[in-house]
Amino acid sequence: MPLRDILSGSNGSSSDLSLFFLMGIPGLEPMHLWISIPFCSVFSVALLGNCTLLYVIRTEPSLHKPMFYFLAMLAVIDLGLSTTTVPKILSIFWFNSREINFSACLVQMFFLHSFSIMESAVLLAMAFDRYVAICNPLRYTTILTNSVIVKIGLAALARAVVLMAPLPFLLQRLPYCRSHVIAHCYCEHMAVVKLACTDTTFNNIYGIIVALCIVGLDLMFIIVSYVRILRAVFSLASKEEQLKAFGTCGSHICAILVFYVPVVLSSTVHRFGRQVAPHVHILMANFYLLLPPMMNPIVYGVKTKQIRVRVLLWFRGKSF
Template identity: 60%
Template sequence: MSESNRTNFINPSTFILLGIPGLEAAHIWISIPFCAMYAIAVLGNFTILFIVKTEQSLHEPMFYFLCMLAVSYLVMSTSTIPKMLSIFWFNSREISFSACLIQMYFVHSLSGMESGILVAMAFDRYVAICHPLRHSMTLTNSVVAKIGLAVVLRSGILALPYPFLVRQWPYCRTNIIPHFYCQHIAVVKLACTDIRISSYYGLFDLLFVIGMDGFFIAVSYTQILRAIFRLPTKDARLKTFGTCISHLCAISALYVPDVFSSLMFRFGHNVPLHFLVLISGVYHMVPPVLHPIIYGARTKQIRGRLLQLFTHNDT
């Protein structure tokens, strides 16, 4: 490659997003389920925020954390899915270099934020079940706000190296990203230099966040299960454990697609690229869609308030 062509991509002004490579002919059809899921995610999570805000009895730590999770899911899905749909519908493939870095930062910081909020919710369940008399004194509004701030700061700081490192690399190959958003690994693979620092940091971040958060969640649930097994009756044990089902479903909905998607992109060299990109899309949509469904169906207070809204509208 000539020197003139190399310098053209040292600091690309724009990247070109391909959407789902190899499935361009099916983009319109693929957009239908993704558009439907995005609409459900937006409507469902806004409904949770509205119900918690308007219902005074829901102004409790668990529901505050629920709202934090809803906001993070809304921002996460909105940072990627509208661009995906614009590629599918209008062939709008260009994204500026700066917008690409911002999108990358939001995706990684919000992913860490979601994980941190699930840890906070595990702590809430631990205090509520193991120390119920101290719950209101331990998780005050001030403490909840401090936990939320700590989660935001941790995820924001850990996500900073991603765009910082990407900006440092020279790009002399191409500016075409075989993805529907500026996924970190997909972008750094375009660099014409040793990208091991970026790759290692991405793996470290994944293992550190999920490892640390998974450890705290496991410790919380170990204590919770010990407390449940000490309850005198089977009905009491089932009822108490039932208060944790929604949280456990939310953990599975976030961590399983996240780990699978990240590891497949790093080590799934023989897996078709369109399959990897589709898995990434599922990861971005499944947790935001399932969140309002899980908590709307399993949380008695939210379910009751929803029924009140619908019956009031009918009358």
């Protein structure tokens, strides 16, 4: 359906109240086909990389350790984050399939934000893992037992569900008597809230509180963990021991930067960058969906010897 027809038929009572339309990247509609090439490439790399990571961790006994269990959780979350949004984005770019049922939109939003919250929680758990490994190495196996890891995973899942469960209900109660065109590639919370024709102060405040609780608190605890790690590392006698300790944290630090930097930049531009073009907002919002799922397997594959060796053997056609 041409965009002008969507815009002309999406306001008032003449439109289907259950049907919404995703614009894609506003201002760059003629370039959607070209933009789909890097999107599809990144999505393919993310799927291949995370599936490979999960397979290697499952089949390699030496990787059955807390750090790699958390990495497996991260891979599952990244797969969920990618598959929740990118297929619909590509259908917009390739087939101009902009329509989305409002219920499907709410489901996509719930899973999208839930997976993001879970990823933040797992990165925090990995920081705790590194803290215990470096600051309390003798107690590592007694602190991070399998049951503790399962509880951490369930806590991350429960927190995401509890925080995101109110969103669909909050949005369902709003009247949408204006345009039903969502100026985004996917059903992001604030992009949908903007379409409501009533006071949305509570929705805005709730979104800000959740974002501050997740990004603010998780990032704060991660920083505290690394401050303590740095103190422990600098207290080591030799430079070789210090480098070895830093080496065990390198992959995790890269994963933190890949996840949090796009989130913080996107949120900052969204809140304060009123002069920034709409397509820049949308592209930046897509970075934190596309970048971590693609980069995490690459970073850990390059930095972790056991994973690197197994993958190289696989590609050379040797048996595991």
